[in-house]
Amino acid sequence: MEDKQLKQVFDQVKLSPEREEAMLADLLNKKKEVSGMKQANNRRRLPAAALVAAVLVVVLAGSAIAAGHFGRVNVVPKDQNIYGGAGSSYDIYGEYNQIPVESLSEEVLAYGKGLGEYDVVDLPFASWRECTAFLGLDLGGNSILEQLPQGEGGCYLDGERVSNYVHVGYYEETPVVARIVSSYQGERYSVDEEVTIRTEENYISGADTRMDTYGKVTSEDYVTPSGMAVKIVIDDMREAEFQTIRYIAHFSKDDALYMLQFFPNIESQSPGGLDELKEILDAYE
Numbered sequence: 001m002e003d004k005q006l007k008q009v010f011d012q013v014k015l016s017p018e019r020e021e022a023m024l025a026d027l028l029n030k031k032k033e034v035s036g037m038k039q040a041n042n043r044r045r046l047p048a049a050a051l052v053a054a055v056l057v058v059v060l061a062g063s064a065i066a067a068g069h070f071g072r073v074n075v076v077p078k079d080q081n082i083y084g085g086a087g088s089s090y091d092i093y094g095e096y097n098q099i100p101v102e103s104l105s106e107e108v109l110a111y112g113k114g115l116g117e118y119d120v121v122d123l124p125f126a127s128w129r130e131c132t133a134f135l136g137l138d139l140g141g142n143s144i145l146e147q148l149p150q151g152e153g154g155c156y157l158d159g160e161r162v163s164n165y166v167h168v169g170y171y172e173e174t175p176v177v178a179r180i181v182s183s184y185q186g187e188r189y190s191v192d193e194e195v196t197i198r199t200e201e202n203y204i205s206g207a208d209t210r211m212d213t214y215g216k217v218t219s220e221d222y223v224t225p226s227g228m229a230v231k232i233v234i235d236d237m238r239e240a241e242f243q244t245i246r247y248i249a250h251f252s253k254d255d256a257l258y259m260l261q262f263f264p265n266i267e268s269q270s271p272g273g274l275d276e277l278k279e280i281l282d283a284y285e
């Protein structure tokens with residue numbers, strides 16, 4: 001399989017520029033209509049009993065995920081946007097292992113049957129835990145995020161905004177990449193979490209993804225008490241169009257690449273900031 005072809009599959013699970021702009025506009029209570037956002041037709045909610053069974057399979061049988069393994073993430077700045085035009089962005093290179101295809105659930109494998117050579121499936125779920133149960137993987141969790149109400153992030157599926165979904169990219173009916181997206185809303189901040197898993201059938205090389213930035217960009221290295229190394233990118237847009245700031249945390253944990261976008265609630269008398277983001281990072285299992 002050629003790198004260029006497989007990259008087309010992987011590109012489809014990236015956060016689109018339209019999604020980024022809409023998310024930032026929502027924080028400022030701007031009523032922008034999100035246009036050009038992909039509408040997925042493969043929508044399905046799994047029965048509760050099936051989800052419970054999936055969780056039990058993960059707990060009792062174990063998982064191919066290397067629990068407790070922390071990798072490093074490198075961020076490389078670019079002087080152009082993700083399309084090569086005027087602007088700025090950065091590439092993300094994560095150190096995380098690819099997992100065996102057979103470690104994914106039968107449900108994930110079944111969705112690939114009958115798909116085209118390169119295809120994707122989007123599926124909404126009620127929570128992060130249901131997303132991981134569907135994949136058949138035990139990725140731990142976060143005690144702070146899981147207590148927060150669902151946020152306004154996520155994406156639109158069949159014209160409806162969903163806060164938690166799984167996006168799977170297939171090549172010749174075989175899953176090669178999966179991404180879990182979850183959105184949370186606190187009183188002083190909101191958080192969008194994205195987790196990327198690659199299978200051993202994914203031979204793509206180069207950067208894992210690229211992020212556009214819109215303001216003055218700085219970065220900070222942070223290590224949690226458990227030893228997890230995090231690269232935090234600070235996109236300060238207070239003097240730009242959006243007049244706000246976002247913190248983007250990148251780290252590798254348990255054979256998965258994580259990205260947290262943390263947005264202070266600028267309308268709050270005491271918006272959340274870097275300290276609150278670090279508390280969330282410390283709470284990962």
